[in-house]
Amino acid sequence: MSTNFFERQDTAHRHTGRLVLLFCLAVIAIVGGSSLVTYLAVDYVESQNVAHGYRNVSGLNKTAAALYVGIGSAVLIVLGTLFKIAQLTGGGSVIAEQLGGRLLHHNTSKGSEQQLLNVVEEMALASGVPVPPVYLLEGEDSINAFAAGYSPSDAVIGVTRGSVEKLSREQLQGVIAHEFSHILNGDMRLNIRLIGVLHGILLLGLMGEFLLRTAAFSGGGRDKKDGGLGLVVVLVALAIFILGYVGMFMGSLIKAAVSRQREFLADASAVQFTRNPNGLAGALKRIGAKLQGSSIKHHHASQASHMFFAQGVNLYFASLATHPPLKQRIEAIDPAWDGQFPTITSKTTGPTSAPAKKQTSTAAAVPTAAMAAAGVAAMSLSGQQQSQTPGPAVADLAQASGQIGNPTVDHQRYAAQLIGSLPDELTTAAHEAYGARAVIYGLLLDKDPEIRDRQLQTLDQQASPDVVKLTHQLIGAIDALDAHTRLPLVDMTLPALRSMSTDQYRTFVTCFQALAAADEQLGFFEWILHHILLRHLKPQFERVRPARVVYYGLQRLGEPCSVLFSSLARVGHTDAQAAVAFAAAKEVLDDVPLQLLDSNDCNLAHLQNALEQLAQVAIKQKERLINGAAACIAADQEVSVREAELLRAISDTLDCHMPPLLPGQLIAPVTTADSAPPDKTS
Amino acid sequence: MSALLITLLVIGGITLFLIILFINTYNRLVTLRNRFQNGFSQIEVQLKRRYDLIPNLIETAKGYMAHERETLEAVIQARNQAAGGLQTASTNPGNPQAMQALSGAEQLLTGALGKFFALSEAYPDLKANQNMMQLSEEITSTENKVAFSRQAYNDAVTSYNTYRETFPPIVIAGLVGHGQNAELLNFDSEKIAEAPKVSFT
Numbered sequence A: 001m002s003t004n005f006f007e008r009q010d011t012a013h014r015h016t017g018r019l020v021l022l023f024c025l026a027v028i029a030i031v032g033g034s035s036l037v038t039y040l041a042v043d044y045v046e047s048q049n050v051a052h053g054y055r056n057v058s059g060l061n062k063t064a065a066a067l068y069v070g071i072g073s074a075v076l077i078v079l080g081t082l083f084k085i086a087q088l089t090g091g092g093s094v095i096a097e098q099l100g101g102r103l104l105h106h107n108t109s110k111g112s113e114q115q116l117l118n119v120v121e122e123m124a125l126a127s128g129v130p131v132p133p134v135y136l137l138e139g140e141d142s143i144n145a146f147a148a149g150y151s152p153s154d155a156v157i158g159v160t161r162g163s164v165e166k167l168s169r170e171q172l173q174g175v176i177a178h179e180f181s182h183i184l185n186g187d188m189r190l191n192i193r194l195i196g197v198l199h200g201i202l203l204l205g206l207m208g209e210f211l212l213r214t215a216a217f218s219g220g221g222r223d224k225k226d227g228g229l230g231l232v233v234v235l236v237a238l239a240i241f242i243l244g245y246v247g248m249f250m251g252s253l254i255k256a257a258v259s260r261q262r263e264f265l266a267d268a269s270a271v272q273f274t275r276n277p278n279g280l281a282g283a284l285k286r287i288g289a290k291l292q293g294s295s296i297k298h299h300h301a302s303q304a305s306h307m308f309f310a311q312g313v314n315l316y317f318a319s320l321a322t323h324p325p326l327k328q329r330i331e332a333i334d335p336a337w338d339g340q341f342p343t344i345t346s347k348t349t350g351p352t353s354a355p356a357k358k359q360t361s362t363a364a365a366v367p368t369a370a371m372a373a374a375g376v377a378a379m380s381l382s383g384q385q386q387s388q389t390p391g392p393a394v395a396d397l398a399q400a401s402g403q404i405g406n407p408t409v410d411h412q413r414y415a416a417q418l419i420g421s422l423p424d425e426l427t428t429a430a431h432e433a434y435g436a437r438a439v440i441y442g443l444l445l446d447k448d449p450e451i452r453d454r455q456l457q458t459l460d461q462q463a464s465p466d467v468v469k470l471t472h473q474l475i476g477a478i479d480a481l482d483a484h485t486r487l488p489l490v491d492m493t494l495p496a497l498r499s500m501s502t503d504q505y506r507t508f509v510t511c512f513q514a515l516a517a518a519d520e521q522l523g524f525f526e527w528i529l530h531h532i533l534l535r536h537l538k539p540q541f542e543r544v545r546p547a548r549v550v551y552y553g554l555q556r557l558g559e560p561c562s563v564l565f566s567s568l569a570r571v572g573h574t575d576a577q578a579a580v581a582f583a584a585a586k587e588v589l590d591d592v593p594l595q596l597l598d599s600n601d602c603n604l605a606h607l608q609n610a611l612e613q614l615a616q617v618a619i620k621q622k623e624r625l626i627n628g629a630a631a632c633i634a635a636d637q638e639v640s641v642r643e644a645e646l647l648r649a650i651s652d653t654l655d656c657h658m659p660p661l662l663p664g665q666l667i668a669p670v671t672t673a674d675s676a677p678p679d680k681t682s
Numbered sequence B: 001m002s003a004l005l006i007t008l009l010v011i012g013g014i015t016l017f018l019i020i021l022f023i024n025t026y027n028r029l030v031t032l033r034n035r036f037q038n039g040f041s042q043i044e045v046q047l048k049r050r051y052d053l054i055p056n057l058i059e060t061a062k063g064y065m066a067h068e069r070e071t072l073e074a075v076i077q078a079r080n081q082a083a084g085g086l087q088t089a090s091t092n093p094g095n096p097q098a099m100q101a102l103s104g105a106e107q108l109l110t111g112a113l114g115k116f117f118a119l120s121e122a123y124p125d126l127k128a129n130q131n132m133m134q135l136s137e138e139i140t141s142t143e144n145k146v147a148f149s150r151q152a153y154n155d156a157v158t159s160y161n162t163y164r165e166t167f168p169p170i171v172i173a174g175l176v177g178h179g180q181n182a183e184l185l186n187f188d189s190e191k192i193a194e195a196p197k198v199s200f201t
Helices: A005-052 A062-087 A092-099 A109-125 A160-166 A169-184 A187-217 A227-274 A277-288 A301-309 A326-333 A355-365 A391-398 A411-420 A422-431 A435-442 A447-461 A465-479 A481-498 A502-517 A524-541 A555-568 A575-588 A603-613 A617-633 A641-653 A671-675 B003-060 B066-091 B096-120 B125-128 B129-163 B169-175
Strands: A101-103 A132-139 A145-148 A156-160
Touching: A005 A062, A005 A187, A005 B169, A062 A101, A062 A187, A062 A227, A062 B003, A092 A101, A092 A132, A092 A145, A092 A156, A092 A481, A092 A575, A092 B003, A101 A169, A101 B003, A109 A132, A109 A160, A109 A169, A109 A227, A109 A411, A109 A481, A132 A355, A145 A169, A145 A502, A145 A617, A145 B129, A156 A160, A156 A169, A160 A169, A160 A277, A169 A227, A169 A277, A169 A641, A187 A227, A187 B003, A227 A277, A227 A326, A227 A411, A227 B003, A277 A326, A277 B169, A326 B129, A391 A641, A411 A481, A422 A435, A422 A465, A422 A481, A435 A481, A435 B129, A447 A502, A465 B129, A481 A524, A481 A641, A502 A524, A502 A603, A502 B129, A524 A641, A555 A575, A555 A617, A555 A641, A575 A617, A603 A641, A617 A641, A617 A671, B003 B066, B003 B096, B096 B129, B129 B169
Parallel strands: A132 A156
Antiparallel strands: A101 A132, A145 A156
């Protein structure tokens, strides 16, 4: 199994490619089959007519008829597929709501729901993806969960009531980590395409069924008057019907096989993430204990069956199962398992916390070795041991690509600590749509009192008075924030901001832009904020085209690459330092014609254009870009908060989600970013 | 090509188109309804918070405003009624009766609270009470939050109603359980510009 994020994403892409090929073959076979049947049927009827001396069918041409049926069924399948995909790309929330999910809010009174939200938030901050909205499947007592959406920006997590109430925090964490692996490994996109094509083939079967009924109803069969045309229609309809359903069955087999493989991978990644196989294994064992099981009652469950954490739909054939058997999954992550499911009778959550030493040893023995060799190995397990010397930190950052999509237990602990360190006032505000806006406005305020005054005046005019008041209240807490907590705070506001209405979103964007433009130049942090926040918020309110892969190599992209690395090299560096940093990037990307640009050419508008172009690069090349960027930043053995934030914004634009830098990884004094005047990247 | 085959193909095509249109419309209706229902759950969270704060507020005021027992009781009663209205409304967001009941109860509560705050002006000790200051500040901010989430809810309801009333949806909306417009939630605090009644009798 693959080891790093880029390889896993690459596998997902190749799987998708292979699947599309398989499905294309299946579609061609179905289309060809229906044409052939039409041809033979017309041929047969004609020969019968000749034999019996009837008048021949009114000019029914064998080849033309076959062609028409062939084209018709092809169009049907393609339309059905596109329709379903278009419907599903509406975002994860659509799927979650179709399954009967209720959006959870942070200030709901229930402790167990609060816990779920906290677990999700920690995981999201630890893995550097925007915090996804969490839906509760209220009517489901079973233990199950799912992740849905097209990209991390519109991903949602759904959890059944059973999981929330019956799993311990540790087990819940295992389940959520499993779902995050699906988000990070690009499985959701694969899932949506699978559902789409299957729907297209199913539509053909339905069409055949419909034709068959109509023909039977209109008294088809062999009729002297129409020269056997009725018989032709019945035969063709029957063929389409059978081919459609057989195709559907075969498609389900393929879907199930792929899905089972991705499940193993997600299990392995989840264990690697939490470093605690007992949590995930405990959850699986509870499902195995059959008290609640994992089946989902909702009638839409079958089409989303492969998105769930465990088998959501009961089946008669094992090869149609979208999830590997429970026993295999548990054995894969917990080799010490005796094969017995615990007998749990009470509603209380089972004791799952084993001695810490045992946990790590089992984690090390995980046979599905998806443990990332890079990044993870270099990091020490306990947070306190993080050394303050620049050496290891820079080494960690140099393996930046190894960290992406591979959050570790350190990141998770750090995220929890980070959330804890934020003042309550800010976390509460960030968790609701009302206060979240004030938090963002507050973050946008400039340090310069003159500009800040102007910004507050703008805010007075544009925003509603109570938000302005709230912003004033929060200013103190926001100014006191540690620079490295700013981006995680922005990540935390995302689910709340998504619950705004379209009108409220428009007002918010207007205010945002007015604030950002107040100092008459797009500042550095403003640019990053704009990038991360609006990029993830936009898909909720406007239709956004997902990025397509256009470039498979970097050779032709010398110019945007030069802009990217020159900008990075010049952030807070003198000319001499910039040259060194740029050389470091050049070393990583030795086949790309790179040129260190003049500082005037490194403005944010250019960087924006360059990034937009680079987002269309194949995933394997993105890995090199990020490695180059990391090398560039770490060249002078010093990583400032500003550089780190920029690196995160860049990898975010490239759809690679970077875990936050750990405390030991920040070497430069935190104040550099704050004391510097608003940056012009020059 | 025989006429029968062409007819069948055309009928099949049209039926297919209609089926897709039907499914699409139905799903969109469900999505929009879910959206405003989720919008209501946001209001619910804030209203609950408000209802939780009010007893504390009255408890604090009791010591100072012993002579205003009636006002205090009126607030508590209005609060209980509103809490009941919220419970009914949350099981069926968008239902006209439930929404009107809730907004009526909310208006009563706002009126009672307004009277209470006006009376409390006469008690400087109470106004200076730290607890009281904190609570009334929190109630105000919760009210702002309610207003904000109510705006989001009303926007969602409006887009649901508008979609439901446009041409293809209106034909099938009634058949699939979307026959009724959802109700906006208005607490009438906006109706400041209402003309005063003047009588010359």
